[in-house]
Amino acid sequence: xxxxxxDMPPDTRFGAMLDNASRDNLNCFITLCSPKQHSREGRxxxxxxxxxxxxxxxxxxxxxxxxxxxxxxxPYDATVVKRLKNSGALILGKTNMDEFACGxxxxxSAFGPTRNPIFPGKVPGGSSSGSAASVAAGLVxxxxxxxxxxxxxxxxxxxxxxxxxxxxxxxxxxxxxxxSMSLESPAPIVPAGSTALLAKIxxxxxxxxxxDQTTYGAAGTECLRSLEDFSLSGxxxxxxxxxxxxxxxxxxxxxAFAVGKLRAAGAGIDELNLNSxxxxxxxxxxxxxxxxASAMQRYDGLKFGYRGEGAGVGEVMKNSRSVLGAEVRxxxxxxxxxxxxxxxxxxxxxxxxxxxxxxxETAAVLSSCDLMILPTMPITPYPFGERLSDPLLMYATDVxxxxxxxxxxxxxxxxxxxxxxxxxxxxxxxxxxxxxxxKAFSGVLQNG
Amino acid sequence: MDEEEVKIGLEVHIYPRTECKMFCRCSASFxxxxxxxxxxxxxxxxxxxxxxxxxxxxxxxxxxxxxxxxMKAADKPVFTMRKHYFYPDLPSNYxxxxxxxxxxxxIGECGLREIxxxxxxxxYDLTKGTVDLNRSxxxxxxxVTEPDMRSSREARALLSDLLLALEYLQLSRAEMPxxxxxxISIGGGNRVEVKNINxxxxxxxxxxxxxxxxxxxxxxxxxxxxxxRHFDAVNGSTLPLRYKETLEDYRYMxxxxxxxxxxxxxxxxxxxxxxxxxxxxxxxxxSGPDARxxxxxxxxxxxxxxxxxxxxxxxxxxxxxxxIRAELNYRKSDSSALDSMMGGLLEIAAGRSxxxxxxxxxxxxxxxxxxxxxIHPAIDELSGGWYGRETINDVAARAISxxxxxxxxxxxxxxxxLNYFVGLCMKEMxxxxxxADIISALRGILDADARGSEKGK
Numbered sequence: 001x002x003x004x005x006x007d008m009p010p011d012t013r014f015g016a017m018l019d020n021a022s023r024d025n026l027n028c029f030i031t032l033c034s035p036k037q038h039s040r041e042g043r044x045x046x047x048x049x050x051x052x053x054x055x056x057x058x059x060x061x062x063x064x065x066x067x068x069x070x071x072x073x074x075p076y077d078a079t080v081v082k083r084l085k086n087s088g089a090l091i092l093g094k095t096n097m098d099e100f101a102c103g104x105x106x107x108x109s110a111f112g113p114t115r116n117p118i119f120p121g122k123v124p125g126g127s128s129s130g131s132a133a134s135v136a137a138g139l140v141x142x143x144x145x146x147x148x149x150x151x152x153x154x155x156x157x158x159x160x161x162x163x164x165x166x167x168x169x170x171x172x173x174x175x176x177x178x179x180s181m182s183l184e185s186p187a188p189i190v191p192a193g194s195t196a197l198l199a200k201i202x203x204x205x206x207x208x209x210x211x212d213q214t215t216y217g218a219a220g221t222e223c224l225r226s227l228e229d230f231s232l233s234g235x236x237x238x239x240x241x242x243x244x245x246x247x248x249x250x251x252x253x254x255x256a257f258a259v260g261k262l263r264a265a266g267a268g269i270d271e272l273n274l275n276s277x278x279x280x281x282x283x284x285x286x287x288x289x290x291x292x293a294s295a296m297q298r299y300d301g302l303k304f305g306y307r308g309e310g311a312g313v314g315e316v317m318k319n320s321r322s323v324l325g326a327e328v329r330x331x332x333x334x335x336x337x338x339x340x341x342x343x344x345x346x347x348x349x350x351x352x353x354x355x356x357x358x359x360x361e362t363a364a365v366l367s368s369c370d371l372m373i374l375p376t377m378p379i380t381p382y383p384f385g386e387r388l389s390d391p392l393l394m395y396a397t398d399v400x401x402x403x404x405x406x407x408x409x410x411x412x413x414x415x416x417x418x419x420x421x422x423x424x425x426x427x428x429x430x431x432x433x434x435x436x437x438x439k440a441f442s443g444v445l446q447n448g
Numbered sequence: 449m450d451e452e453e454v455k456i457g458l459e460v461h462i463y464p465r466t467e468c469k470m471f472c473r474c475s476a477s478f479x480x481x482x483x484x485x486x487x488x489x490x491x492x493x494x495x496x497x498x499x500x501x502x503x504x505x506x507x508x509x510x511x512x513x514x515x516x517x518x519m520k521a522a523d524k525p526v527f528t529m530r531k532h533y534f535y536p537d538l539p540s541n542y543x544x545x546x547x548x549x550x551x552x553x554x555i556g557e558c559g560l561r562e563i564x565x566x567x568x569x570x571x572y573d574l575t576k577g578t579v580d581l582n583r584s585x586x587x588x589x590x591x592v593t594e595p596d597m598r599s600s601r602e603a604r605a606l607l608s609d610l611l612l613a614l615e616y617l618q619l620s621r622a623e624m625p626x627x628x629x630x631x632i633s634i635g636g637g638n639r640v641e642v643k644n645i646n647x648x649x650x651x652x653x654x655x656x657x658x659x660x661x662x663x664x665x666x667x668x669x670x671x672x673x674x675x676x677r678h679f680d681a682v683n684g685s686t687l688p689l690r691y692k693e694t695l696e697d698y699r700y701m702x703x704x705x706x707x708x709x710x711x712x713x714x715x716x717x718x719x720x721x722x723x724x725x726x727x728x729x730x731x732x733x734x735s736g737p738d739a740r741x742x743x744x745x746x747x748x749x750x751x752x753x754x755x756x757x758x759x760x761x762x763x764x765x766x767x768x769x770x771x772i773r774a775e776l777n778y779r780k781s782d783s784s785a786l787d788s789m790m791g792g793l794l795e796i797a798a799g800r801s802x803x804x805x806x807x808x809x810x811x812x813x814x815x816x817x818x819x820x821x822x823i824h825p826a827i828d829e830l831s832g833g834w835y836g837r838e839t840i841n842d843v844a845a846r847a848i849s850x851x852x853x854x855x856x857x858x859x860x861x862x863x864x865x866l867n868y869f870v871g872l873c874m875k876e877m878x879x880x881x882x883x884a885d886i887i888s889a890l891r892g893i894l895d896a897d898a899r900g901s902e903k904g905k
Binding site: 054055056062064069072074075076078173174175176177178180181182210211212213214290291293294297298300302303304313314317336339340341342348 | 495496540
């Protein structure tokens, strides 16, 4: 890979980076985009982006890393993509991912797994695997992924970089192929130490969108303006000990070391036990299965994407859907059962009730402190194939990242080294505070 | 057939008058567009496209209609649900359909269950195997009745009342107000659903056909199968669906992309209840059908109220629902054209109601007016220069003296002859005399002659 200097003229630099990306051996990209005339002004002028392949870029393929959408061309721009373009950003390519975002390791893509640039032989994390790996490898300046249960924070942790999931409703989902509508958000990924760039990106993509009625507030975030506002001295940080206990010894050690430095910098640390620790993973998965099965109904091979052979409509639909991967089909089947007359009261309704209780408890905790902190992933990156055959083993790795999605809260992560990562969770709508804390924490943790 | 045993319930799918589709900005008028041109990523179900908020015009129409029939608006937030089933005309393979906007109430004697909004699917042509999504996402209001009706006549009356309210309040699409699913059972037997009937007469035919089909089955000792049939408009019969419907689990769940809506902050212009207007008009002596015709059309109603103020309600109702509407129908023209003709219409109506204009001349003037011509100075000529009693007497006397054979017939009791004489006199005076005056003049002369000749005997 050739190092591309930051001070090249944007067009020349884009060409050089495209050249680098075309020789990428990490399988970060599903599609490389040709240079397009974007806005030449704006706060992200010339910044080169990777876009997860479940976000629509007009005129480009959007495969969701599935054979089913292998040849689908998006007819419109996702709102985040449109806003990036309007801010002067350049889009280099559509990044690899777990198929329809179903996975936590980057291994379920129909286009082959993404490799980890930092820990060779280990998974890069998922589902925004290509977004994180391309940022970590320096192939792009930043990337947009999507985060439904940790899908940017997990690969950012495994690739040693930073990522941020905004408050639900602060960034439009229009143009994001649905996985679980009530849980997810487009989410940016940046290199370690680039919190200022992260802040600029969030400011550029956030704010009300008439095409997503779950967005709110006329104005976007002001993360850049308040980037230096977080003071560790006197800050009150809550640590949910019973979630930290679920981590591997190595992760617990890194986390304890980081907490020690934060305390030394003047932060007050409160340890507590979350009752929600036991229910949050099942509540997340049941909600996600239900919404995912509904969202996936549209892929029947009749209107777009792969069309299977068959004598009648029913057979065509069935054969078209049979190209979906095992994990995608598993989640559709589970979601269909969970929302059926037979399974609804036993599973779906209980999950909804559990979710309400988790939201309540978490809000109470966050109302009496600045932030909640915990590790991002309970383990360090693991070898390919280690968990792929056992879905429960795979699902278990999401236990620390799903809480912000279940509650709609902002959450960021910064690397601690060695594949460990620190996660910061803020109260609803406190995106600025979380991002400024990421900046403050990075300073303390690196200088110590 | 014993009417007491028949139970009929209707599900009426109303096309509310909106500019846009239910969840996007595509036009709700889909009839004119070539296939698959009136679509966008939202109504075509493209990956990633999210619905826009439920169309406020459609929601308002539902709430307004519910109020007319005394339905109770939902007192909690109304969620939009996803109803899942695989069918080629449904882009996302789920249909968005709301929880009830209102419940209860009645149309006439028939109870109402609920009203909610939903999106229409596209159109699937089974024979060609093509799908047109132009209709996909067009708003519908579904009004569900209780099974309180006992005959097709009652069903027709209910739909006429519904149509009256829809038209008076201008809530439905003019070109296509609704389509109907009917449910009918006999003698407590199984319920048969006949789907997708798009005319009032079709509903009556389908119900009559089903009632006699089911009655025949019962009297032959066979049982009626619970099933869904479709209506064959050409033969006026019902047929089983080609595919048997299995018991489906629609997996209803709230759409996470659509926030709940409230019914208590829906604002609309308060208007008089059309059934109160109907009652008032019939009390004034206006016939029911004429009153309904007038209420159903704002321009006719406006014309009626202005003409009635001058000429009285009964005359006006006949003039508006009869003469004026006939001219509109003849020209297939929109009643909004009446607004610019109001002055002329009033003049003609006033002339006609005071008999200064003959029926013939009034019609002639109406035609001139509708053809865009001027009724001046013709109307003054036609309604001015009326002949007085003396001239009428002279003309009558002359006619009588010139036709002794007709007088002879009259004497023998043939009263038809009188009309013959009236015609002669009218022609002579070019319509500028009242026929009643001519008759009394004729009678005066003829009966005086008769008395004279009797005396002479």
